[in-house]
Amino acid sequence: MKNEYLLGLDVGTQSAKIVVFNTDGDIVCEGKQALRKMTIPAPSLAEHPDDDLWDATQLAFKRAMERFNELGLDAGQIKAMGICIIRCCRVLMRKNGELAHPVINWMDKRLNYPYEHLPEYGKVDYVTTTSGYITHRLTGESKDTCANYIGWWPMDNDRWDWSDDPQLWKNCNLERSQVFDVVKPGEILGHLRDDIAERFGLPIGLPVVATAHDKAVEALGAGSLEPGVALISLGTYIGAMVHGKENAKNTEHYWPFQASLPDSYLYECMGVRRGMWTVSWFRDQFGAAALAEAEDKGVCIEELLSREAAQVPPGSDGLVTIHDWAAPSEAEFRKGAMIGFDGRHTRGHMFRSLLEGIAYTLKNHMDKMTEEQGQPLTKLVISGGGANSDVFMQIFADVFGIPSTRNKMNGSVAIGCAINAGMAVGCFDSAQQAIERLVKSGDVYQPNLEAHKFYSRLNERVYSQVSRHLDPMLEELSPLVD
Structure with missing residues (x-):
């Protein structure tokens, strides 16, 4: 029987990483690209330069799949991809999917306050998260995980959906038309665009699966x-x-x-x-x-x-x-x-x-x-x-x-991505089964x-x-x- 594979995309503050697992939890290969140094336009401001998150993601894909092909493995057996992108950032987008402004990092003091449109932003059609942005780049869908909205967002954490309280939307200075639709962790956000799949040798229509914010995904993967x-x-x-x-x-x-x-x-x-x-x-x-x-x-x-x-x-x-x-x-x-x-x-x-x-x-x-x-x-x-x-x-x-x-694998985010992805496409019967297969215990230090x-x-x-x-x-x- 042929092996099946799952991808985990982990984009953090310092790097973008793709890890390929088999469904027994073994790491098959990976690709990594460091992010560029943060731009500090003024004290207490922090931005990712140009389109750095997407650029680094593409290079990580390229390196991972080059190694995958060198191993002579069948890309058709890659079943799904889970994605987890750095939390607590703010992304300003145009309708064509391009950035209206460099991604505002979580260390920026603007994230302590509701969204405020500034003249230097120009035309902004969507205000979203980094996971929403990368999802759109990968799939063309205007969707995001509901579990990556921390801070000034009108999210209902009881219903796991956008709030129906008009005052909360007003407090956040946002309207429903400015944000993406949301799905729960473990649900399919969309499918990989044909041009992206062909560029990196991935299956056409590969399911792209929602996770949560990075610390939650790391906790699952640990x-x-x-x-x-x-x-x-x-x-x-x-x-x-x-x-x-x-x-x-x-x-x-x-x-x-x-x-x-x-x-x-x-x-x-x-x-x-x-x-x-x-x-x-x-x-x-x-x-x-x-x-x-x-x-x-x-x-x-x-x-x-x-x-x-x-x-x-x-x-x-x-x-x-x-x-x-x-x-x-x-x-x-x-x-x-x-x-x-x-x-x-x-x-x-x-x-x-x-x-x-x-x-x-x-x-x-x-x-x-x-x-x-x-x-x-x-x-x-x-x-x-x-x-x-x-x-x-x-x-x-x-x-x-x-x-x-x-x-044994200290970077737990990619494992959490693979767990969510595998559950979405039926590779695992339960979260417990997925954890037992993918999470490998290591050293214990006694006090x-x-x-x-x-x-x-x-x-x-x-x-x-x-x-x-x-x-x-x-x-x-x-x-x-x-």
């Missing part, structure tokens, strides 16, 4: 569905989330979003803005001196820094990092900080302190979420490239005091109880108290320098 199991997604924005059964109302410490399985919800607390970006920033700004040493030892610079961080004791000998390189919207005056320097500290201390600061921040946010829900955590699943670091995985286990695990006790004291007495002492000074600093 297999983190059981009560007490949380996903920590290590990306440019680091998210922390658990699954739920209902659209919880009036929550204080978390938000309920539509999940990547219909009629399920994802509960997400505050995360870390520019989380792994900060780690990359440190590598790029302060790693030059380590680069030659890394090359001599035959390792990448991230591995060298991780090895040095592993030699540093928990707590980084008193060096504390506050991760506000991108301030939260409710306190835009905040800035990142490292405090506690003395003569013991090396770049290994600084690198470990960055990692510990991420873990502390997530622990404090997640504690509030789980206390409000009445459901303590029993296990962490860590996803994303940062999960490759043994020292980072152990820090999570020690700070939280529970096991931290990583799957060191002494390290956990020390981290808990340091967090309670120092880390969780820092912002209330720094905030008055940063409020004075911000208007002077911003």
